[in-house]
Amino acid sequence: MKTKTHQTIVLNEVPCPFCSLICDDLVIQNKDSKLTVKENGCAKVKAHFAQPLPDSTPALKGKSCSIDKAIKAAATILKQSSAPLIAGLGTDIGGMRSVMHLADNIGATIDHMHSDGVIRNTLVLQDLGWVMTTMAEIKNRADFIIFAGTDASNYPRFFERVIWNKNSLFRNIKKRKIVYIGDKLKTSTGRSPEGKLPTVLKCEQEEINEIISVLHAIIAGNIIQTPKIAGISLATLLKLAKQMQEAKYGVIVWAPGELNFPHAELTIQSICELVKYLTRTTRFAGFTLAGADGAMSANNVSAWQSGFPLRVNFSKGFPRHDVGRNSTKSLLKNKEVDALMWISSFSSNTRPPKAKIPTVVLATPEAKLDFKPDVFIPVATPGIDHSGQLIRTDNVVSLPLKKLRDSKYMSVSDILNRIIELI
């Protein structure tokens, strides 16, 4: 797309790359390469789109240099490393394909900045599995929705798009029942357009598991003696259990990144086992809100190219999947890696870890770093500066990202492909 001076271009149906809902109804104006959200963006992303393109250059230890020199220096660091870590992974499918190729070539470990959440789900999938659903099914089929430990506020348009949506194929939206279980949840969004309030079961995030387990026990026909469970009266849970069994299409929503306590995967597993049990008689499904900064894409590309979801190590020449050992935090802490490449092409707020090993940072030009990495290369943002694809939070739908403006910065994929050639 060529942008001439003083030209205003309006683009419709623009997919937004900044959260994993990937809303694709945005109307974006490009006026002299300055982007403005004209319609449908949430408050959160308006600022992202409006970010100007600062004049940044590649740099070696803070000293400005040419792109060729920076790529060469990055290649040298990775080549000399015997245990490199490629982390952050804030990129699109194309960038991730190149990450996989590079990691395989140099025997690196790969890990995403939001893996902690993604991996809680992975553990449940690999242990017992689940029954899941996607956004359009919730929008059209769900009559009963439980938010477990999340209020979806990190996904600002979730309620607008699939809970209080205007049109639905099969459901009277007004009759949708909303339940929240958890702590510090903003439950006002759960109020229906007619003013009907949601049911709120306030408990510690760590206590969600207890409530879910008791609901499961009740639904399975067990007699519960305890009058209060995690501060909630048994009568409330008995009522909720009955509503769940009577639902035509129930959904339990959780955000693995927001269940941030040790062994939260067991809470997720309890949710999934309850959903499975309900599926014996009615229809129920899980839904997960996760994966900003391309985390779902990274997880999926890792799975299809290596056979394993995230946290894979290639040091032996073949992929090794270990969700505990291969985490950025523990690899750096245990000094198991000797070079770090950090990738973050969506948000300037995601900071690389400060490590005492040679570090290459591929980040948005406006990234504010609190240290001077050995190599810094400003990169283009997928869906803003170049086209691409991203996978949505439900792990099924992927959207085509558009190029909205001309950028002088290279894509992550192009940079990594040049590094691959040099190694």
Next chain:
Amino acid sequence: MLIKLSGGTVYDPVHGINGEKRDIYLQDGYITRKPASSIKIDKTYDLNGKIIMAGAIDIHTHIGGGKVNIARMMLPEDHRADLVSKTKLTRSGCGHAAPSTLTAGYRYAEMGYTACFEPAMLPSNARQAHMEMADTPMVDKGAYAMLGSDDFFLRMLTAKKDREAISDYVGWIINATQAIAIKVVNPGGINAFKFNQRKLDLDEQNEHYGVSPREIIKSLARAVRELGVPHPLHLHGCNLGVPGNMHTTLDTIRAVEGMPLHLTHVQFHSYGTEGDRKFSSGAAEIAEAVNSNPNISIDVGQVLFGQTVTASGDTMRQYAGHWHAHPKKWVIMDIECDAGCGVVPFKYRDKNFVNALQWAIGLELFLLINDPWRIFLTTDHPNGAPFTSYPHLIRLLMDRSFRNDMLATINKGAAAASILSSIDREYTLYEIATMTRAAPARSLGLKNRGHLGGGAIADITVYNNIKNKEKMFEKPLYVFKNGEEIVKNGKIVKVVTGGTHTLRPDYDKSIEKSLKKYFDRYMTVKLGNFKIDDDEIVEHGNGNIIVQPCT
């Protein structure tokens, strides 16, 4: 570059060549006629005593898309047993039940395959399916778009839309998702499961829409024919795995009233209810129906023993089957008012009566269906077994004494319940070449593939002539893809990308008006973003688009 394949024994059923000694010439990726003697030949392969066939084509193999990737994510223990190291040429990965895309491509090529078709591409997941297929090197790919449980189509049927409108929708789907054919899985059943229906027979109605699988099958089979899609409607029928489903299958054959229809993984749909276990083989009746209805083609979906994973769009039947999951984990997903998927790991045991009889039923079908042009070799990878078991399966078909030796090792009750030991038939190389090359190419409308005539794409496999057919087919001497030597002695010598076969049927574009309205109101992506541009498939440099003509 002019290449001569000299003196090999050629099996080319399209041209009726049955084991004749022939020279074959390759130039610029194509097979060419014998050049004038004045023209210099750049390279000659002496293939005296070697067997030459076109590259093999797998018409039904789950190699890409969401359900396969769920299977990959959920089975680290299976992958850890088959890790694949990188080499100077090839990338690392892993194999067995749900291999990584790269390993799948390498292993298909190393087995002499040059094209693979993903049979269950959900339109809402098509972009990812294409991305996975693009990352499957060596072979050409293609995919069948899944319809029949999508709410847009069922609303059309309920509203009694005319057949032209339905054809327009089907044509639009093929174009928008870059598909080459149409698949229907448990017609209307995936949808009915979302309304909590747990079974749906051929004439049972979807409770919400009031339409039956019979109506869905007829409507889609007609649309596919009217659009000129070469491959018939690819049908995964009702009642998969249910004892007695042979009657559903026979009724389904009658239901299409002579229209072309492809019944996929028929082994899973050929069960009777005879005997003490109320589970018996319906292979003889199914074979008889296939033999006497020339509009019907099938693939078998052979079961072979061992651990695998079943990945299917059929949520209704996968849910019912999850009780048998091994290991005990499983996934069911409802997807985008479009379809769904179910992933259930499974271990077929030779000493288990049902599994052993499934194995026998598949072989009975292979051996009782006469026309190799209408039966294709599949295991419904990975549902019956991983595709890497094809050489073993070919030996079972070609070698009666080997087959009977295997039969003697399975569950005694199943062996006794099967007529397998009484069947003398052994497949010939000519028949194998038909069912794995010529016939799938013809069925899919790939005119310049699946044969070795002048003008064909030079996708060629050369085998050593070994008596043990498993050994012969698992390790070809050479594989040529688009005229380039890519495999030697069963190992990759050159990595190529492969293209994507698509079809561009004509349809009335005004269908987009009602589709746009539907997408804006009910879907969660915009119509424009649902469609997959050519650029998306070719941009990453790992594939090209091959547009096949409609009939």
